[in-house]
Amino acid sequence: MNETSISIRGLKKAFGKGAAKKEVLKGIDLSINSGQIIGYIGPNGAGKSTTVKILCGILTSFEGEIEVMGLPLRGNDIAIKRKIGYVPENGALYEALTPNEYLNLVGTLFDMSSEQISERSNSLLQYFGMEKHSHQRMDTFSKGMKQKILIIAGLINNPDILFLDEPLSGLDANSVILVKDMLTRLAHQGKTIFYSSHLMDVVEKISDRIILIDDGQVVADGTFEELQQDSKASLEQVFSKLTGAENRVGESSVIDDVFKN
Numbered sequence: 001m002n003e004t005s006i007s008i009r010g011l012k013k014a015f016g017k018g019a020a021k022k023e024v025l026k027g028i029d030l031s032i033n034s035g036q037i038i039g040y041i042g043p044n045g046a047g048k049s050t051t052v053k054i055l056c057g058i059l060t061s062f063e064g065e066i067e068v069m070g071l072p073l074r075g076n077d078i079a080i081k082r083k084i085g086y087v088p089e090n091g092a093l094y095e096a097l098t099p100n101e102y103l104n105l106v107g108t109l110f111d112m113s114s115e116q117i118s119e120r121s122n123s124l125l126q127y128f129g130m131e132k133h134s135h136q137r138m139d140t141f142s143k144g145m146k147q148k149i150l151i152i153a154g155l156i157n158n159p160d161i162l163f164l165d166e167p168l169s170g171l172d173a174n175s176v177i178l179v180k181d182m183l184t185r186l187a188h189q190g191k192t193i194f195y196s197s198h199l200m201d202v203v204e205k206i207s208d209r210i211i212l213i214d215d216g217q218v219v220a221d222g223t224f225e226e227l228q229q230d231s232k233a234s235l236e237q238v239f240s241k242l243t244g245a246e247n248r249v250g251e252s253s254v255i256d257d258v259f260k261n
């Protein structure tokens with residue numbers, strides 16, 4: 001169980017060149033164990049999605065050393081992609097397809113047999129109450145229905161590590177419960193869950209360890225209780241305190257000024 005599944009040393013990432021160069025990740029060091037739910041949080045633009053895209057082998061240029069399940073990411077991205085799942089923030093589905101067709105396509109890319117694909121996708125479609133829509137074109141789906149298919153697609157290959165970038169967007173309260181329960185069970189099975197989200201109440205409840213980044217650097221790392229530092233603060237309050245938003249609250253009087261007439 002608790003072996004290192006992701007090791008990150010001195011991770012830096014910049015976009016653009018010359019005067020337009022922007023450093024987004026400024027030296028991240030993390031060691032993440034399997035069987036844990038990692039809540040990866042931070043303000044807008046802090047570098048969360050960039051980190052996830054690098055770890056999933058989508059962004060291939062970066063500085064530093066990363067190992068995923070003992071394999072250096074550089075040079076092994078295909079082997080690693082076989083063992084991970086990724087639920088992107090703004091996932092593009094092939095919407096002219098039905099869920100069955102789409103999941104079949106994704107499973108085939110992972111070299112799964114058609115029996116394996118239909119067994120796993122049927123169970124997951126049923127779990128999310130989507131089995132009755134399995135033959136319906138996805139361009140007729142609501143946002144939440146599409147999101148459920150993205151989550152199922154991220155799990156179809158039975159990944160050892162599941163990366164989720166704001167996975168609950170569009171999901172109703174019942175579906176959020178289903179996802180939370182599912183992630184907890186998957187972690188108990190030994191999978192690593194790398195969960196990036198702005199929904200502090202969910203992160204607070206499900207994470208074994210919370211990593212807060214701000215401006216491309218880790219500013220807090222620990223269990224929720226450790227981040228609270230003997231206070232009764234909610235994760236939202238801890239977040240505000242550590243990322244400076246707490247000091248900006250008074251500025252909301254600007255709103256009164258703007259709309260006073």
Ligand SMILES: Nc1ncnc2c1ncn2[C@@H]1O[C@H](COP(=O)(O)OP(=O)(O)OP(=O)(O)O)[C@@H](O)[C@H]1O
Nearest residue numbers: 015016022024042043044045046047048049050051
């Ligand atoms: N392809 C790109 N080219 C240039 N800049 C980029 C690119 N992708 C991301 N950035 C910049 O990198 C910074 C971090 O972006 P990122 O998407 O990682 O933030 P985030 O923490 O996920 O934010 P959010 O919570 O708003 O989703 C932002 O300033 C963004 O503008």
